[in-house]
Amino acid sequence: MRIGRFRRILFPPRCGACDQVLSPDEEGFCRWCNDLVIRVTKNCCVKCGRTLTDETRALCDDCRSKKHLFSEGRSVYVYDGPMREAMYRFKYSGRYSAAEAYARDALDLWGSWFEGMGFDMIVPVPMYPAKERRRGFNQAGVFAKALSAETGIPVREALERVRKTPPMKGLSPEERRKNLKNAFQADDFVVKSKKVLMCDDIYTTGATMDAATGALLGAGAVKVCGIFICTGE
Template sequence: MMREWKKGLWDVLFPVAELPGMMSGLGDRWCERCGEPYEGEMPEIFRCSNCAGRRWHISRARAAYRAEGAVRELIHEFKYNKEFHHLPQLTSWLEEGFERFYAEESWDALVPVPLYPLRKREREFNQAEELARMLGRRRGLSVWKVLERVKKTETQAKLRRSERLRNQKGAFCVKSGFDLKGRRLLIIDDVFTTGATVDACAQVLHQAGAEHLAVLTVARG
């Protein structure tokens, strides 16, 4: 009873910004690579203009929600105000995406996008790592912290798209001692915007031998 009341209150306070086309299912379409949703008549499989001519290292990226409204707010509060109590809700949104797009495949591990060490010290935690850990616990999946951020990049939010792509070059490497040959890895982050960050991660994982790489985020920008 109490729980239902609380849930009702939650829905009033934080109406969820649903991704058109990703939540309502039938008849809706999204870019098969980056997951950008489109409404209306679209071929079964298509690539959006953002993806045309771009060389991706991920097979696809998916999220169940847009980074709007309550979703955007909670991510922001979690990340920048250290409002850690939002983690279960954020993980539930992440898990919705997992259930919908990735649950039927087998995965060797979840790989969180790392923060640059100095930034992690400032922030005290890595949001992607926390999300991966909680999702991993819920779904019985391993979390491999195999990536290292070796370049202090500008905050992506301040950059234009072309700058974002350049900014991530050489930003990551795979820690030594990990054999990723033939592995199927699901890269985890909070928000997918241009995909530059996660694709830079995928590139080094691929170079280290990983065979199948996809991305799951709580939301997409």
């Protein structure tokens, strides 16, 4: 769907990364950032969607050494270059036009994956409620809405963060896992017997996805996958 002309005049779309106003032939990113953004290719880990360093293998090093609870995860961009700034900006602005561009790219890249999976709902990874109230939005929720508009799959806020968790930055994978133990609770009335697509901004160790997946499967979901704006390397 093209952005409406009047909306474009009133709220000129800006580059998701450097925040410059976009010219009419640019979408999502300005031409400079667009050249530097690294899009994930089909040559990624079949389990978590991370870019493969050894392309002769189907799984990345992490997925070969560790069993994840979720079925499959896919990302749109590599968390590097302009996407670092873009993700910082998105986290604190929650700008919907940026989310729309990410959702369109997600569908361009993974449209047939979406179709094949037959998801019943999109569930954003929740923030702790007090934190979300302070910020006014949850960036994963903004991405979820844009994905829903592109795919027609409804968004369900079926997960709740019931425990406040300290920031994960600088923690080892094992520490992250411990940090997130029992952090999520799923609504079994909503997810029972359903195929769930979770979404989040950045995929790093998979600890958040595994903890959230555990809660969803415990509540009766039959399958849990993930779609992320960016994947770490």
